[in-house]
Amino acid sequence: MAVFTAVTEAQLAQWLRHYDLGEVVEFRGITSGIENSNFFLTTTGGEYVLTIFEKLTDRQLPFYLDLMRHLAAHRVPVPDPVLRDDGALFGMLHGKPAAIVTKLEGAPQLAPGVEHCVEVGQMLARMHLAGRDFAHHQPNLRSLPWWEETVPTLLPFVDDAQRSLLTSELAHQHAFFASADYAAMPGGPCHCDLFRDNALFADAAPGTGHHVRLGGFFDFYFAGCDKWLFDVAVTVNDWCVDLPTGRLDDARVDALLRAYQTVRPFTPEENRHWSDMLRAGAYRFWVSRLYDFHLPRAAELLTPHDPGHFERILRERLQGVALPGIHTSCN
Template sequence: MAVFTVVTEADLSAWMRHYDLGDVVDFRGISSGIENSNFFLTTTRGDYVLTVFEKLTAEQLPFYLDLMRHLASHSVPVPDPVPRDDGMLFGMLHGKPAAIVTKLEGAAELSPGVEHCEEVGRMLARMHLAGRDFAPHQPNLRSLGWWTETVPAIVPFVSGAQRDLLVSELAHQTRFFGSHDYAALPGGPCHCDLFRDNVLFAPAEPGTGHRVRLGGFFDFYFAGCDKWLFDVAVTVNDWCIELATGQLDRVRLEAMLRAYQTVRPFTREECLHWNDMLRAGAYRFWVSRLYDFYLPRAAAMLQPHDPAHFERVLLARLTAASTPHAFSLCN
């Protein structure tokens, strides 16, 4: 992620005394993203990622790290937090919580095909089911409550048409979230940010008949307990679209949803409200990108995302909602 907190060699040397990871071979900042300070860390024991958390507090962080440990123990490929010498999964660095996790194998695929979408769909369903017996509860901190608080701060910066869309969609989602059908949607721990750059792929093993192998899901620091359908919608809105227009790509979409349902079939309520949740997923990221664009924080390496992208995605979902033959979740 963007480097907000600079970690020097002296800082790293003192920090590594709390871990049994051998000697440091390489250490460098990761420039992509806008939320935390991340660094690649290579030691004589292996490859890791050091994260300094810029917003999450020491009280909030255990949910995310414990969830990752839980999923890793259930054979879901995710970064596994490394315990310190005191047994804790994080410590304080420059007054901020920080942790070391294992580095996954593979590289991101920014131009995914059908097989990539199938792999992600299956693993996302496995992840949802694996989280059912995870006891701690942390709500999705970027859900309706955050939208309601944040939109008034954004409104002064945007055009009249954008202002009208922000307000009208917030009203729609408020009604949806307050409905009996929404309450009936199944849920549990969700990634909530499973974009293309948060998934890694490695070459498939010989003899499997596959071209790619899922290396794993990472960057769980927007995770929270939410409706599983929201997690699917967020994922589809990035993996299964034409980036230039925001329109859904039916071939990739159907591949991902079919693969997901081989592990966990969708419920009646999920089928009825698929487009509502696609809109919610688009709205969440339009609001957050507008906020980061107009009210940014200082950082040593900062590359804010273009808010217009998710405005296009949301408008495409609104158009689909009024189309007689719009794609149904349970076709």
Template sequence: MAVFTSVSLDDVRPWIAQFPLGEAVALKGIASGIENSNFFLTTQSGDVRTEHVLTIFENLGFEQLPFYLQLMRHLAGHGVLVPEPVPNHDGQLCVPLHGKPAAIVSKLEGSSQMDPQPVHCAAVGDMLARMHLAGRDFPLHQPNLRGIAWWHETAPAVLPHLPEAQVQLLRSEIHFQEAFHGSDLYKRLQQGPVHADLFRNNVMFDGERLTGFFDFYFAGCDTWLFDVAVTVNDWCIDLDTGVLDTARVRAMLDAYHAVRPFTAHEQAGWQCALRAGALRFWLSRLYDLYQPRAAEMLTPHDPTHFERILRERIATPAPRLFA
């Protein structure tokens, strides 16, 4: 999304010959996000022009990428609205470009809904439940690479930069999550492939019609409850305070529950999962702030946003998953 690797149209034209897409006629960097280099790519075959997204992966290697790309292909084949990877003439979904893994996926219609209303939240909840169910028979497994093991690995890199109040919060929350992840309750939560980053800017709408989820490159296998918590923590809050908006929360949870009913164990772990979702993004934003990487068009996100959300989830009971 940020551009770490510069690519020109002249670079892409010979490279794209291995794909059944025709000629590359336009290329434009996408100035959002902080993990990969993304470009809008326009191709022309005969009189037909088609838009795609070209991604160059900056942190993920060839050994990890089959999980993400095959998951997207699997979900698309099960009717979930996601970008579909384009294989080259040899059936490969990921091939080198400038020495780094690269892939082309279809471009979704519409635009991101940055001021969501309950109707948008309901559409996201419905599709998220369908995505979880569709992933049950996905044969590949990869852990959530930004899960608790990563939290332990990353915290020491940011703690020296924090004032004492934040140090105490980070250490105490990781300790709390260790206990939760080691509990019998946690072992009873339903698991499978999750998006793990389903923020407003990773979903497309055409008016009130949801046209797709994208950016699956934080996906992994985790609890479905964690995926719901990450989504609620972005879609259903007052951005200035982190306080949950009850109408949006209810719309999202009720729509999800109608497709894939929540369990009693998930209800018991709901507050813990909301805290886990807030911790994950507070820590990653701290890391991006204090361990920056050079990139064109890169602006790190403000970590205090998720610090506020974490403190709010600790202090205030969340609405129930279901009645």
């Protein structure tokens, strides 16, 4: 979430005429993220987030907005798109699709503990199951076909060791994706980018006995239909990692996976390929960060993420990672 497209107060006022949100109290850009232009919007009617989509087209956007509405209707805490006065989920601003969604309660927890991982694991599984009857299908646009298209453009920018790892891991993932076990894994709508800065935590209600409360998941604009295990792997690679080294923290991994599997146990195929999917999750973000670093777009507020972080994570995952001893389904 950065600011690639600036919006003046006059432009905002004109655009908001299509919404019943009251008067503008505050409007400011959000500096984190790398894909869209995002703004916090406070009106007399409440708190919202306005997003201008820099890459997604008006044909692609309904999948993401409809998915959020579907999940919100199934009591999964996610931003709920606000309808315009004509019933549409988005409009055009500066010639680009733009939408307003409700703002979730809470703040990111950038140093998560076991208790945060429990909340995330349970809600991620609930989200996966809630998406089973979602009517629309769109593949994860940053999966294997995108890797195969993008990696050749990166090879001139990397050293020999990185070039070797990029090509060898791409070959490994190509074989994994073509396997019968991969085909048998369950899947559906996935967040595909559930990092610790894409979830919010609020104070727990008094008397509940809980120390933390998940406010919800947001930033669904990398979402797509994929294997659920890929979504879990992406999440574990961020929530359960030691940031300086890329190593997994066993206590957080165990907490997140146990919590997830109280809602949806893994299948035998998922158990067998946990290590492969952790590698896939790391590879996806190493490739995208290399791309953003070496082939950046101009933005008013943008700091590219360090691609070396996910290179370290991928090299760690190449050592192999076993699942904790968790009871799983044989269905």
